[in-house]
Amino acid sequence: MAQISLTFPDGNSREYPAGVTPAEVAQSISPSLAKKAISADVNGNHWDLSWPIQHDSKIAIHSTKDAEPSLELIRHAFAHVMARAVQEIWPDVKVTIGPVTEHGWFYDFDRSEPFTPEDLGAIEKKMKEIIAKSEPIRNEVWDRAQARAYYQERGETFKIELLDRIPEDAPIRMYWHGDWQDLCRGPHLQHLGQLPADAFKLMGVSGAYWFGDVSRPQLQRISGVGFRNRDELKAHLTMLEEAAKRDHRKLGREMDLYHLQEEAPGMVFWHPNGWTVYRALEDYMRRRQNAAGYREIRTPQVVDRVLWERSGHWEAYRENMFIVEVDEEGAKEKRTNALKPMNCPCHVQVYNQGLKSYRDLPLRLAEFGSCHRYESSGSMHGLMRVRGFVQDDAHIFCTEDQLEQECADFIALLASVYHDLGFEKFDIKLSTRPETRVGSDEIWDKAETALEKAIQKAGADYTIDPGEGAFYGPKLDFKLTDAIGREWQCGTFQADFNLPDRLDAEFVNEKGDKARPVMLHRAILGSFERFLGILIENHAGRLPLWLAPRQVVVASIVSDADDYVHEVVAALKKAGIRAEADTRNEKINYKVREHSVGKVPVILAIGGREVEERTVSLRRLGENRSEVLSLDEVLARLKDEATPPDLRRDA
Secondary structure, X not given: OOEEEEEOOOOOEEEEEOOEOHHHHHHHHOHHHHHHOOEEEXXXXXXXXXXXXXXXXXXXXXXXXXXXXXXXXXXXXXXXHHHHHHHHHOXXXXXXXXXXXXXXXXEEEEOOOOOOXXXXXXXXXXXXXXXXXXXXXXXXXXXXXXXHHHHHHHOOHHHHHHHHHOOOOOOEEEEEEOOEEEEOOOOOOOEHHHOOOOOEEEEEEEEEEHHHOOOOOEEEEEEEEEOOOHHHHHHHHHHHHHHHHHOHHHHHHHOOOEEOOOOOOOOOEEOHHHHHHHHHHHHHHHHHHHHOOOEEOOOOOEEEHHHHHHHOHHHHHHHHOOEEEEOOOOOOXXXXXXXXXXXXXXXXXXXXXXXXXXXXXOEEEEEEEEEEOOOOHHHOEOOOEOOEEEEEEEEEEEOHHHHHHHXXXXXXXXXXXXXXXXXXXXXXXXXXXXXXXXXXXXXXXXHHHHHHHHHHHOOOOOEEEOOOOEOOEOEEEEEEEOOOOOEEEEEEEEEEOOHHHHOOOOEEOOOOOEEOOEEEEEEEEEEHHHHHHHHHHHOOOOOOOOOOOOOEEEEEOOHHHHHHHHHHHHHHHHOOOOEEEEOOOOOHHHHHHHHHHOOOOEEEEEOHHHHHHOEEEEEEOOOOOOEEEEHHHHHHHHHHHOOOHHHHHHO
């Protein structure tokens, strides 16, 4: 029998018969490893313990201590167990697909009656009964005709369509536990006893079209979350509870920030409070960009399709663009324009006005650019995903030699901004060339190498995200972590060697020859709308004083204090603080509760004693205690807190 060599993570190798399985390899090392094993890594591929290995390979055996592979397998197994439970309770239900998601899984079912919350409880109970059987999970490779006949006999039309979507050269794997079977590419756990029965929860039911196509059958999607143990599940559910409290849509109503309505789907109606926060953030970003050498511009929102065709956006982005057709006077046909989905081509037009020299570079052009992109109604979510938004967009035109320093400077600026806004941690991903792209492989090699060198020069850690670059160039994505551990992709830095060529951007180099600049696309916040949603949730609505829409409410305890209340408000406003009076004939506790719901950071209460002593009783949002201070002390303290951090540093 032919022998193969398997190399382990420690570098040691062993000889085995060709066709050996990872389960047999684990057993050859130790019975305890064989018992704990859940899967293997074979030459970088996630491998079922029962799959044979035919060639010399690198191998590593996984156990539940290996978080990434074990969570994938656990959640995958939960999906199968849930589908089995549904069919055991309702045998007429047809199953479709059930992939793993970020924290769990979902499975789509074809059932005439809608699932109810009570049904979810019954499914969970049945799942635990199935898991308790600890049945082995086994698989076989079938030929396509055999698998088709199997599903035709059972009327599983969805599985037949899935079967047809499997590439001809891919194996048809059939997985079982007990008598229940599913078509699956694997891998899977060894047996159901490796599933933690106390570490999952079904989260809800929603509608879903087959393969997301509205013309196909509408299915019912049951989703769940699953983890390696009960403590991990409990921590996740606690995080979800906290996230629900921080939901920017809920807080947006309580703080009276904005609203959305059907007549303008995905477009934000900003209320005075919300627009105050928006403008405070915009003013802050404008000052930071001006200090970093950016020059602000403004470009049109409606642009002829000719420019989008030249830039490549028409071909790559047409389905996400809002089209505007105009009957031009005297024209034989309508002129086709589009609301700009991004600002890049327009910024090149500004750059192209007048001949540029190498001495003019780097040229940093910034715009708070209003953009519109068509998003499906099902994907829109409060401020997080909208159709109309503003970007803190900028484009840097530079030489190749300047790229590294521009990247390093940008990372430093981004880190400082995030820190000022309350985010201490962010990760960087280098996204490389996607399948659909413009430009030659030579240009992409050049761009990716330059960007990698630039980030290395900045001394930052990063990971590579293959195939996720923009269609015109590689990019750095900056993912910040919020107060409850969620990641949000906001900032971006993209090196583009293509668009300057497509749109004839030039400069005269030191030799007097014309050359193409490198175009760097960059944003720190990304969409203002989305970032404000993230900011609200990060701070649970308790924005720092300089950003809060309503900074101070001065509330009377007795009516005799009204005149002093208005005097204090006037002094606060003179100091540049957003202040308002509350002299309603209501008890002070009622006023405090109401303004706390509105997330007012500071409430100054004034009664007869405060009037007599020329003091105020200061109470901060979320605190039960009050502090009595002189008016001068309060003015000095709050004026400092209400000053944006960049101006505080400059003072």
